[in-house]
Amino acid sequence: MNDNPCTQIRHDFPIFEVSVDDQPLCYLDSAATTQKPNQVIQAVKDFYQSQNANVHRGLHTLSEQATTAYEAVRRKLAQFLNVQSREIVWTSGATASLNLIAYGLSDSLKKDDVILLSPLEHHANIVPWQLAAKRTGARIELLPVDAQGILQLEQAKALIENLKPKVMSICHASNALGNINDVAALIASSKSSGTVTVIDGAQSLLHLRPDLQQLDCDFYVFSAHKALGPTGLGGLYGRYELLNALPVYQSGGEMIDTVSFSGTTFRPAPEKFEPGTPNIAGVIGFGAALDYLAAQDHDALFQHEQSLYQSLLQQLSGIDGIRIWGDTANNVGTVSFNYKNEHHYDLATLLNTHGIAVRSGHHCTQPLMAHLGIEGTIRASLAFYNNQQDISRFIAALKDTISLLEE
Amino acid sequence: MNDNPCTQIRHDFPIFEVSVDDQPLCYLDSAATTQKPNQVIQAVKDFYQSQNANVHRGLHTLSEQATTAYEAVRRKLAQFLNVQSREIVWTSGATASLNLIAYGLSDSLKKDDVILLSPLEHHANIVPWQLAAKRTGARIELLPVDAQGILQLEQAKALIENLKPKVMSICHASNALGNINDVAALIASSKSSGTVTVIDGAQSLLHLRPDLQQLDCDFYVFSAHKALGPTGLGGLYGRYELLNALPVYQSGGEMIDTVSFSGTTFRPAPEKFEPGTPNIAGVIGFGAALDYLAAQDHDALFQHEQSLYQSLLQQLSGIDGIRIWGDTANNVGTVSFNYKNEHHYDLATLLNTHGIAVRSGHHCTQPLMAHLGIEGTIRASLAFYNNQQDISRFIAALKDTISLLEE
Amino acid sequence: MDLSHIEHSLAQHGAWQGKYREIMLLGKALPAMPDALKTDDALVKGCESKVWLHLDLDEQRQRLILIADSDTRIVKGLLAIILACYNNQLPLEAGKLDAYELFDKLGLIKHLSPSRGNGVRAIVERIHQQLQVLQ
Amino acid sequence: MDLSHIEHSLAQHGAWQGKYREIMLLGKALPAMPDALKTDDALVKGCESKVWLHLDLDEQRQRLILIADSDTRIVKGLLAIILACYNNQLPLEAGKLDAYELFDKLGLIKHLSPSRGNGVRAIVERIHQQLQVLQ
Numbered sequence A, B: 001m002n003d004n005p006c007t008q009i010r011h012d013f014p015i016f017e018v019s020v021d022d023q024p025l026c027y028l029d030s031a032a033t034t035q036k037p038n039q040v041i042q043a044v045k046d047f048y049q050s051q052n053a054n055v056h057r058g059l060h061t062l063s064e065q066a067t068t069a070y071e072a073v074r075r076k077l078a079q080f081l082n083v084q085s086r087e088i089v090w091t092s093g094a095t096a097s098l099n100l101i102a103y104g105l106s107d108s109l110k111k112d113d114v115i116l117l118s119p120l121e122h123h124a125n126i127v128p129w130q131l132a133a134k135r136t137g138a139r140i141e142l143l144p145v146d147a148q149g150i151l152q153l154e155q156a157k158a159l160i161e162n163l164k165p166k167v168m169s170i171c172h173a174s175n176a177l178g179n180i181n182d183v184a185a186l187i188a189s190s191k192s193s194g195t196v197t198v199i200d201g202a203q204s205l206l207h208l209r210p211d212l213q214q215l216d217c218d219f220y221v222f223s224a225h226k227a228l229g230p231t232g233l234g235g236l237y238g239r240y241e242l243l244n245a246l247p248v249y250q251s252g253g254e255m256i257d258t259v260s261f262s263g264t265t266f267r268p269a270p271e272k273f274e275p276g277t278p279n280i281a282g283v284i285g286f287g288a289a290l291d292y293l294a295a296q297d298h299d300a301l302f303q304h305e306q307s308l309y310q311s312l313l314q315q316l317s318g319i320d321g322i323r324i325w326g327d328t329a330n331n332v333g334t335v336s337f338n339y340k341n342e343h344h345y346d347l348a349t350l351l352n353t354h355g356i357a358v359r360s361g362h363h364c365t366q367p368l369m370a371h372l373g374i375e376g377t378i379r380a381s382l383a384f385y386n387n388q389q390d391i392s393r394f395i396a397a398l399k400d401t402i403s404l405l406e407e
Numbered sequence C, D: 001m002d003l004s005h006i007e008h009s010l011a012q013h014g015a016w017q018g019k020y021r022e023i024m025l026l027g028k029a030l031p032a033m034p035d036a037l038k039t040d041d042a043l044v045k046g047c048e049s050k051v052w053l054h055l056d057l058d059e060q061r062q063r064l065i066l067i068a069d070s071d072t073r074i075v076k077g078l079l080a081i082i083l084a085c086y087n088n089q090l091p092l093e094a095g096k097l098d099a100y101e102l103f104d105k106l107g108l109i110k111h112l113s114p115s116r117g118n119g120v121r122a123i124v125e126r127i128h129q130q131l132q133v134l135q
């Protein structure tokens, strides 16, 4: 297997020079948060060192420059997603984006309307809808997922046509299992019912770089920290008419037209949804992440991730007693598994003594774990900065751990 | 005047080495956002370079370390404010904090209950209450402020005892005028009515370092970026019983106890209010800001700010046609003024040609501007990293600007 | 006031103080709009300061007549430049103009962005909208 | 199982794999709790894995009897250490103990923080709460 694209790229990520517990870091937890390239770290630093000012409304040069840089990233992201700039709203993360949308769409939900989710969803794409359902009397229905954790596309399409959901909110890729859902097909099926479609892109922005016009969804949410960017930033895309029609969510400065104690009027989207001082340095850093991605050959990176994933799968399957969950044929590079009846907590703790950073537990997807009939899994999630050595170290550590448990 | 404490400190702020339009920066816009010391910039950089991981639920060392560092800042801030750690909630900024509180307190508001604000408030401390009033039928009343923009304390106390407000939400210091309000006295007056007191500390955390036990407020909100910290982070203090009793606001991962499609239970505060991946690097950077502040002699910095403020006031008053607003006897170091009938926009634009960064306009306080009968002001706001040279340059540029306008 | 005159006087000044002095002088030369015409309808949204604009057609000559005002001197000066560009043009010719490009040529764009630049853009957009209504 | 034995066997291992092996061996030696006793009431909140704990008093000897179990091997081992610390103590003496300190002495704290450490803390707090009920 050729590690070429990776060897170069790995040097861009300073975390790999760090020792953790006196061992080089083997980071297999990118689904939780990705590591950051020097370019992003430097952009944040540069902003604070030489450009720091608040944005909008400032007439002085520093503030004008910060505003220009900040708004340029909105355009950059719009280009990346193939949508219009005014359709991009910055938030503090995917969770905040989903809350904004679920709150906003509540206005158009009424008793017995259907909100369609799937058992694969992250809590952030469940609980806001539960609260919306509680407020409005709408009911939550679930798309069919099999015992392995794979969405059943044909049944799903039939269900959509049957239920005519008001809202469908589905992850593009599952954070717990890595499955890529055929969201384009689901969206297409829902068109005839006028369903508002929301795609949780937290796990897909980096790995799949979706073209949202092609997906044809109404909303798409993401977190910057899961796509090489800084923490504390996320956003959403909303089809403009739908987006602009959502009611105000959080309110404050920047997003108002006029305020008086006799009445307040708001600006159109996206300003309407961006009250207060935004995460300016976060946006600037994310701009650097988008530049970084644009400079790479996406296909090469994706091939590299996929070949690492195949190698990981193959070696794992060779170990007796390993049970791998999810769709291994359509996957962003996340392996979720159990070993016999051993507790994921013991496995993760022992793997960590070898310097292996994996996640264990329910991955904020308790309903999925209940559906699979387990308490949790060990999850090893890849990004393009991983290499074959990470895989070998992980497999060696796992074998060692297993023999310790089997003693 | 002695610039000693400042000369040293100014070197900690790399922005002052930067040229803006080929001139050294004269930054008098700290009320909008403060500049950042090297220590904060470095802490953010170090985090991304060598500690970056998601917090909570991770068993691997990097995640454990990030969690420890993240939670240590909560304790640090609690100490700074003299409250308990579990009474601190991280948010994306003061605006988000005020939205959380106004939304949460709506549950206990009913028709004709009084929400008491003041005409000095920032839009972020007005609009969320207008929305709460709209939802509940409560009504907004205002504390008395004179034509100069000064809160009338004795009348205010009488009004509080009279109106028995359910909620009073007041800024500790006005962002538009710099006035320090005697919030301790207002809070004391409201005690007998069981009023829930909310203090907007966006402008006070840095300048006044309040002891919240002494203030005896129920809630206090702030933004990190206005107190040497990173953008995209803020928080709130809430008296624990009151805080924990607020309903869930945003929902998602991290803040739940169990999730299933038949029902979801939440954790106690502060987790209950912190769904999703937080601004981890922001918190770490803010920890460095708190360390930085703790290492300084607060009294010396405050004296320095005040002496700069006095010097600025004195020199401004010497210019014919200048009208200064607000309470110049109790002030965090913000001067808000007009020159004759000249538009603040022209003044700010021309000042900027001299490298002077001041804010102009309504400062997100349109009701205050209406109360004062003006469209806006020029605002020069100080922080301890300013020096006498900043004042002299500002005054010289202002005189030059005035003579250009008077031509 | 013609454009080459404006171009010439602005080019004389390297420093921004000088350029702004010229811009404000241009503004001073622009007749004030009667208060009665400063209606809400005439307000252009998206500017940092207040801008009122009226666009009409001199039916006989088929030429545009624009009048505009602002509560700030600098914006009024910028309006004078925009008006110099559109006034007295045939509607069809005016439709092809781009005052924003002109500002670029005058070396003003760099300093105008983004809030002042947005103001200019908003004014120009408003003119072109009204031009379409005329046609 | 006494504490000095535990201390000794843990001290033998510098590397964490070795320490965890010992901890898991301690867990293996701890009798499993009958499923009937694994009630929701007995669950200790705040641990990463499931922990059940019962605390009783042997009335005759006035000594504490603790039984505990976990669904993970490592936490079960940690429970064995905590039990070795509290079992057979007089309630008053037990009230003065701090198993958390013991973990520190055993060199386990560094690696336990914060999530495992919080688990230990939660268990110890639960024991002390129940001790107060006893008294």
Ligand SMILES: Cc1ncc(COP(=O)(O)O)c(C=O)c1O
Pocket: A253, A275, A276, A277, A278, B031, B032, B093, B094, B095, B096, B122, B124, B125, B171, B173, B174, B175, B200, B202, B203, B223, B234, B364
């Ligand atoms: C008094 C006051 N309150 C609230 C805010 C809102 O803060 P942020 O924009 O950081 O959310 C500000 C910031 O301008 C302020 O000065």
Ligand SMILES: Cc1ncc(COP(=O)(O)O)c(C=O)c1O
Pocket: A031, A032, A093, A094, A095, A096, A122, A124, A125, A171, A173, A174, A175, A200, A202, A203, A223, A234, A364, B253, B275, B276, B277, B278
């Ligand atoms: C699929 C999915 N949705 C939503 C989220 C929530 O993202 P954040 O925690 O950044 O708000 C995550 C993060 O774990 C995720 O993986």
